[in-house]
Every structure is written in structure tokens, then in C-alpha cells.
Amino acid sequence: MAKPTPLSGFPEFLPxxxxxxxxxxxxxxxxxxxxxxxxxxxRAVEPMDQLLRKGETSKEVYVLKRLHDTEGDAxxxxxxxxxxxxARYVLENAGKLEFPFRRWQIQPVWRGERPQEGRYRQxxxxxxxxxxxxxxxxxxxxxxxRVMVEALSQLEFLPGFRLQVNNRKLIQGFYEGVxxxxxxxxxxxxxxxxxxxxxxxRELLQSDAGLDEKQADxxxxxATIESEDASFVDAVRALGVESELLEEGLAELAxxxxxxxxxxxxxxxxxxxxxxxxGLDYYTGTVFETRLTGFESLGSICSGGxxxxxxxxGRSTYPGVGISLGVSRxxxxxxxxxxxxxxxxxxxxxxxxxxxxxxxxxxxxxxQQLRASGxxxxxxxxxxxxxxxxxxxxxxxxxxVLFERTDEQGATTYEAKDIRSGEQVTVDPATWxxxxxxxxxxxxxxxxxx
RNA sequence: GUGGGUAUAGCUCAGCUGGUAGAGCCCCGGCUUGUGGUGCCGGUUGUCGCGGGUUCAAGUCCCGUUACUCACCCCA
Numbered sequence: 001m002a003k004p005t006p007l008s009g010f011p012e013f014l015p016x017x018x019x020x021x022x023x024x025x026x027x028x029x030x031x032x033x034x035x036x037x038x039x040x041x042x043r044a045v046e047p048m049d050q051l052l053r054k055g056e057t058s059k060e061v062y063v064l065k066r067l068h069d070t071e072g073d074a075x076x077x078x079x080x081x082x083x084x085x086x087a088r089y090v091l092e093n094a095g096k097l098e099f100p101f102r103r104w105q106i107q108p109v110w111r112g113e114r115p116q117e118g119r120y121r122q123x124x125x126x127x128x129x130x131x132x133x134x135x136x137x138x139x140x141x142x143x144x145x146r147v148m149v150e151a152l153s154q155l156e157f158l159p160g161f162r163l164q165v166n167n168r169k170l171i172q173g174f175y176e177g178v179x180x181x182x183x184x185x186x187x188x189x190x191x192x193x194x195x196x197x198x199x200x201x202r203e204l205l206q207s208d209a210g211l212d213e214k215q216a217d218x219x220x221x222x223a224t225i226e227s228e229d230a231s232f233v234d235a236v237r238a239l240g241v242e243s244e245l246l247e248e249g250l251a252e253l254a255x256x257x258x259x260x261x262x263x264x265x266x267x268x269x270x271x272x273x274x275x276x277x278x279g280l281d282y283y284t285g286t287v288f289e290t291r292l293t294g295f296e297s298l299g300s301i302c303s304g305g306x307x308x309x310x311x312x313x314g315r316s317t318y319p320g321v322g323i324s325l326g327v328s329r330x331x332x333x334x335x336x337x338x339x340x341x342x343x344x345x346x347x348x349x350x351x352x353x354x355x356x357x358x359x360x361x362x363x364x365x366x367x368q369q370l371r372a373s374g375x376x377x378x379x380x381x382x383x384x385x386x387x388x389x390x391x392x393x394x395x396x397x398x399x400x401v402l403f404e405r406t407d408e409q410g411a412t413t414y415e416a417k418d419i420r421s422g423e424q425v426t427v428d429p430a431t432w433x434x435x436x437x438x439x440x441x442x443x444x445x446x447x448x449x450x
Numbered sequence: 451g452u453g454g455g456u457a458u459a460g461c462u463c464a465g466c467u468g469g470u471a472g473a474g475c476c477c478c479g480g481c482u483u484g485u486g487g488u489g490c491c492g493g494u495u496g497u498c499g500c501g502g503g504u505u506c507a508a509g510u511c512c513c514g515u516u517a518c519u520c521a522c523c524c525c526a
Contacts, residue, residue: 003460005499005517005518006517006518007517008517008518008519060524060525080525081526109526111524111525111526113523113524113525114451114522114523114524115519116519116520116521117519117520118526119524119525119526120526123526124526125526126526290526298526299524299525299526300525300526301526302526303525303526324526325526326525326526327526328526329525329526330526353484353485355484383484384484385483385484385485385486386484386485386486387482387484387485387486388484388485388486389484389485389486390485390486390487391486391487392486393486394486394487401485401486403485417485419485419486419487422485422486422487424485
């Protein structure tokens with residue numbers, strides 16, 4: 001069979017790189033659970049009408065079809081995010097869930113778009129949401145932001161993050177106060193600011209969104225405002241636009257920024273950034289986008305926001321707030337460029353050397369002693385010359401080789417060799433373990449590799 | 451969906467205006483008769499993406515096709 005070629009947009013990791021992904025997922029899950037988020041996993045497919053509601057017909061959904069169905073599909077598609085399946089899950093199980101309901105979910109999602117760096121057709125998202133029945137207090141907006149900031153802070157081997165927060169009420173109220181008729185259109189045009197030059201956007205605000213020169217200018221000025229503290233409030237007020245909705249949005253945004261202040265750090269910043277709008281139209285208040293320092297071209301790697309009515313059955317609506325990290329978008333480029341990898345390709349911390357094939361049962365018994373102490377251990381595949389057995393370990397990154405020795409009196413001793421330093425010492429397999437740092441593969445950065 | 455680029459060994463690539471395929475790395479063996487890494491010596495590796503055309507002759511030129519890739523759109 002000919003060698004298969006990679007499938008564009010469906011990234012896969014080698015074992016050493018998968019170590020990075022596993023550790024990221026474990027760290028995120030631990031932080032989410034520290035905040036009381038429970039885990040669920042939803043099926044890969046949803047009915048098409050679920051996936052396409054809200055008129056999102058432009059979504060690039062992969063549709064499911066049985067090979068033997070000669071006409072038509074199964075009416076199901078692979079989910080393209082975790083929010084829509086979650087909304088469906090909440091409705092389906094509303095009677096059995098306690099509200100507000102909080103959950104974390106880390107799963108692959110699929111989008112049939114044209115792949116490029118940071119943009120894949122299958123990728124892993126890490127999602128947290130809190131959903132209420134009929135109402136959900138605003139402080140949960142602050143909470144999801146705090147939890148994600150804390151989770152990102154734990155990923156110490158990654159570059160810095162900049163969580164940019166805005167509020168739909170704020171910008172919508174401002175545009176209304178300015179006198180705009182089509183606030184959604186204004187939002188869409190403002191969203192182009194990082195792609196198009198300011199002058200172009202100014203033209204579009206007048207030609208497409210129907211603003212006069214002065215109105216356009218005010219909207220552009222609003223978009224330039226950003227701050228790491230509440231000082232943006234005064235900057236907005238200085239523009240002299242007034243509306244009730246605007247005030248509500250200002251208060252909420254100020255609360256998010258203030259509420260996150262205690263969890264920000266040198267590497268994870270939270271800023272009020274009034275040009276953030278988000279394309280998706282179901283957001284109604286807080287909106288999030290996140291940039292990875294030094295990798296801004298990847299776009300937003302962690303987004304979300306407040307939605308007041310993503311789910312609704314006849315009797316209740318379920319408002320929610322959530323945020324979603326693009327695990328693949330962050331990791332695949334960093335791993336491919338060689339910035340991150342794992343310290344070894346196998347879990348094994350120790351290789352038990354084999355003197356001759358006949359001594360395999362004895363070697364197995366020694367390995368079992370180590371495993372009982374929680375040390376991932378494997379026994380050499382062949383009773384090769386010791387040089388070859390050491391090289392077997394070296395290629396896999398296994399740090400220790402354990403030799404069995406029999407002296408002239410016939411007494412058996414064991415020696416553990418750290419193949420990085422060459423140091424070899426006598427040990428008791430019943431009690432010896434490698435240093436804690438060597439027990440599990442570690443994530444290593446480019447700087448540490450050299 | 452629209453537009454550009456690329457396709458030669460496991461990997462990175464060379465192959466000038468057509469003359470029957472190369473380097474480095476990797477891998478294997480030896481020097482080293484049971485403790486690796488450095489060094490030296492030797493060795494393996496290809497339907498030159500696929501299909502067709504021009505030619506005495508095509509990796510090289512032409513047409514088509516597929517895959518990969520970059521940008522736009524959109525988004526994690």
C-alpha cells in the first residue's frame with residue numbers, strides 16, 4: 001500500500017508532542033473542577049436543525065450520510081462547537097439538572113472550512129459554561145472570565161495571553177446614543193478595524209451603516225479605547241454620548257475587569273477593549289476574545305460571552321455565559337514550529353535491562369516492583385548488548401536503565417543508571433524510585449531543549 | 451467558495467538552457483567479545499505526486515488531474 005499522505009486540516013501529534021496536549025487538557029480540567037465545574041461529553045453529531053438554528057446556514061457543517069443511502073443524508077451533522085450541543089443537552093435534561101448548571105467539556109469539533117495555520121477542520125475546544133433557568137446573575141460573567149484566566153495562568157510553558165473583554169450593551173447603547181439606525185451593521189464594520197485601515201472603516205461606516213461624519217468619528221473613537229483598569233469608563237463618558245443601555249454595559253464591563261484584577265499576572269492580562277464585537281449574533285452582553293502574545297496572527301484563541309437566550313423550551317429560557325479555548329489553535333502551531341514538545345515519547349521512566357532471554361521472568365518481577373511504587377517501567381525488548389539496550393532507552397527518552405548484577409558469591413544486586421549523566425548507583429528495586437520530575441514526561445520549551 | 455505557490459529517499463533539499471538520480475541528517479553494521487552518546491570505515495533507501503502529450507531521449511518542456519500550502523472569507 002502506498003504511503004498515506006496527511007489530510008489537510010486534521011492535525012495529529014507524534015507521541016512526544018501529544019504529551020503537551022495531554023498536559024494542557026489535564027491542567028485545564030483540574031482548574032475547571034477546582035471551581036466546581038462538572039464534566040460532560042456530548043455525542044459527536046446533532047440534528048441538522050439544531051446545528052443550523054439562529055439562521056447560521058453559513059456554518060460549514062459536515063453532514064452525516066450512510067454509505068448505502070443512495071439519496072439524501074441522515075439529517076445529522078458533526079457539531080462545529082460545544083455550545084450548541086450543550087444548549088441541546090440542557091434542554092433535553094432540564095428536568096434532571098440543577099440550575100445554575102456549570103460544566104466543562106473538552107472535545108473535538110469539526111468545521112468544513114479551508115484549513116491554514118491555526119485553522120483546522122477538526123480541532124479540540126475546551127469550553128466552560130454556566131447556564132441558568134430564566135435568569136442568571138451577572139456575577140457569573142465575571143466568574144467564567146476568572147476561571148479561564150486562572151486556567152491559562154497554569155499553562156506556564158505557553159506565551160502570554162491577553163484576554164480582551166467588551167460588552168454588547170455598551171457598544172449597542174453607544175451606537176444608539178449616537179443616533180445609528182442599524183447598530184448591528186455598525187458593529188460589523190467596526191469589527192473590521194484590525195483588517196482594514198481606519199480611513200476605510202470610516203468610509204464604510206458612512207456608506208454602509210448610514211452614519212454621518214461626526215457619528216462615524218464618535219464610533220471610531222469608542223473603538224480606540226482600551227484599558228487594564230476601569231479608566232475606560234471616563235474615556236467613554238468624555239465622548240458625551242448618553243444612553244441607559246450604555247451605562248449598563250459600562251458598569252458590567254467595569255465589573256469584569258475589576259473582578260479579574262486579582263488573577264491577572266505578568267503573562268495573563270485582562271483588558272477592556274472596546275473594539276471587540278464578535279461575529280456571532282447570539283451574544284447579548286459580555287464578549288471575550290484572546291490573543292496569544294507573539295502569535296497574534298492566529299486570531300482569537302479563546303472566545304465567548306454572554307447569551308441571554310441560546311436555549312429555550314416552551315416554558316423557560318436558559319441564559320448562559322461561557323468561554324471556549326481553541327486547544328488545537330494554540331498547540332498545533334507551537335508544536336509544529338518546535339516551540340514545545342514532550343521530554344520523551346513514552347511514559348516509561350525506567351527500562352529494565354535483560355541479561356539473557358532466560359532471565360525475562362526475573363526482569364518482569366523487578367519491573368513489577370517498580371510499578372508497585374508508581375514508576376512507569378518497561379522491560380527491554382531483546383537481550384541485546386547493553387550498549388544497544390541503553391540506546392533503545394535513549395531513543396525513547398527513558399531516563400533510567402536498571403541492570404541486574406550477580407557477584408562472585410552469587411548475590412544479586414541492582415544498579416540504576418541515569419543515562420543522561422552516566423551516573424550508576426546500586427539500588428533496591430523494592431524502594432527505589434527516580435526523582436519525581438522524571439516520573440512523568442514533561443513539557444519542554446524550545447529554550448529548554450538547547 | 452475565490453486567487454497564488456509547491457510536489458525528487460524516512461526528514462531537509464540539490465539536480466544549470468532535456469541525455470537514463472544526488473547531498474546532509476536519520477537508520478544499520480564494524481572498529482569496540484555485554485554499558486550508549488564523540489570519532490573513523492562501510493552499507494541500505496526512490497514507481498522524481500498521478501495521467502496523457504512533444505522528443506531518438508522527460509525529474510527537466512506542454513496539457514490535465516490530485517494532494518499539500520499561502521492569502522481572502524470566516525472563525526477556536
